[in-house]
Amino acid sequence: MNLKEEVVEKKQLYHGAIIDLERQTVRLPNGETAHREIVRHSGAVGVIAITDDERLILVKQWRAPIGQPTLEIPAGKLDDRDSTNTEHAANRELNEEIRLHAGHLEKITGFYSSVGFSDEYMTLYLATDLQPVADELPRDAGENLEIVKYRLPELKKLMATGQIQDAKTVMAVWYFELMQHQGR
Amino acid sequence: MNLKEEVVEKKQLYHGAIIDLERQTVRLPNGETAHREIVRHSGAVGVIAITDDERLILVKQWRAPIGQPTLEIPAGKLDDRDSTNTEHAANRELNEEIRLHAGHLEKITGFYSSVGFSDEYMTLYLATDLQPVADELPRDAGENLEIVKYRLPELKKLMATGQIQDAKTVMAVWYFELMQHQGR
Numbered sequence: 001m002n003l004k005e006e007v008v009e010k011k012q013l014y015h016g017a018i019i020d021l022e023r024q025t026v027r028l029p030n031g032e033t034a035h036r037e038i039v040r041h042s043g044a045v046g047v048i049a050i051t052d053d054e055r056l057i058l059v060k061q062w063r064a065p066i067g068q069p070t071l072e073i074p075a076g077k078l079d080d081r082d083s084t085n086t087e088h089a090a091n092r093e094l095n096e097e098i099r100l101h102a103g104h105l106e107k108i109t110g111f112y113s114s115v116g117f118s119d120e121y122m123t124l125y126l127a128t129d130l131q132p133v134a135d136e137l138p139r140d141a142g143e144n145l146e147i148v149k150y151r152l153p154e155l156k157k158l159m160a161t162g163q164i165q166d167a168k169t170v171m172a173v174w175y176f177e178l179m180q181h182q183g184r
Numbered sequence: 185m186n187l188k189e190e191v192v193e194k195k196q197l198y199h200g201a202i203i204d205l206e207r208q209t210v211r212l213p214n215g216e217t218a219h220r221e222i223v224r225h226s227g228a229v230g231v232i233a234i235t236d237d238e239r240l241i242l243v244k245q246w247r248a249p250i251g252q253p254t255l256e257i258p259a260g261k262l263d264d265r266d267s268t269n270t271e272h273a274a275n276r277e278l279n280e281e282i283r284l285h286a287g288h289l290e291k292i293t294g295f296y297s298s299v300g301f302s303d304e305y306m307t308l309y310l311a312t313d314l315q316p317v318a319d320e321l322p323r324d325a326g327e328n329l330e331i332v333k334y335r336l337p338e339l340k341k342l343m344a345t346g347q348i349q350d351a352k353t354v355m356a357v358w359y360f361e362l363m364q365h366q367g368r
Contacts, residue, residue: 159293
């Protein structure tokens with residue numbers, strides 16, 4: 001089946017600090033036209049950071065889109081220097097957000113966060129053998145964080161009660177559970 | 185630690201078919217002001233649909249944000265009637281996208297897809313005991329889909345080669361793997 005849509009016209013509606021908004025007119029395989037709304041994003045990294053005593057490290061922070069604090073794995077947007085080096089970004093976020101350096105950093109997978117309307121792509125890392133950093137990088141202005149650590153049974157309770165309600169963090173909990181099944 | 189940001193001003197910059205864009209000025213806990221870009225979305229459902237012979241059902245479709253086809257679990261946006269009834273939306277997407285009815289439909293979890301810039305919340309279901317539908321609901325205009333089914337080892341290969349690169353579908357693969365570890 002031919003699935004391809006041809007872009008007939010595209011227009012940038014907004015150019016922002018974190019996202020851009022684009023509207024496309026596309027020609028469908030059957031010849032009809034349709035409109036697509038697209039949020040452009042520079043990409044991101046997320047890090048599943050696990051302590052030597054088997055706890056997952058999360059950060060509690062305020063999230064404006066939902067007007068609430070969340071519990072999330074350390075993560076951040078790629079900057080210009082990172083675009084071809086997501087490992088650099090992962091190390092930076094570990095330092096900025098949880099003040100740790102990973103003796104072992106391993107890429108697990110990558111994915112589009114919400115491909116129906118956005119091109120945000122996140123590369124997900126596993127970080128272990130964690131040590132305090134020698135030099136703390138400055139945090140972004142307005143980046144207020146609380147660092148917390150939980151074992152798997154506590155994480156599953158936090159999911160059941162809706163205190164963990166962030167996609168990449170749900171992924172981290174399930175990956176952590178798979179690791180324990182595999183005896184890693 | 186006080187994390188709360190107070191909204192000082194908000195302005196809708198775009199009102200679209202799938203998303204709205206809002207820009208907020210917020211007061212940080214330290215008294216400084218900052219700006220937040222927020223993509224508003226009505227919410228969505230995703231369905232992990234597993235056949236009696238242990239295959240996960242995926243749909244292949246064109247995704248304008250990345251200009252490529254993707255492999256994804258059945259999913260869709262909530263409409264006005266669904267907002268308090270995500271189960272209704274899950275049943276509808278199963279019918280529209282893969283033409284099946286679930287004898288067993290179970291809510292697994294829910295999460296914000298990309299909470300840094302969007303309020304899109306997805307409720308994730310498990311669907312089993314699948315039967316062909318008696319009445320096929322019409323698909324959205326321009327919704328061209330191919331239905332495919334894979335066992336776990338094939339799914340893990342598709343992730344490794346980057347053919348599965350959608351967040352909710354990676355979650356589905358890991359959840360499916362956890363189910364097998366638990367003998368479900």
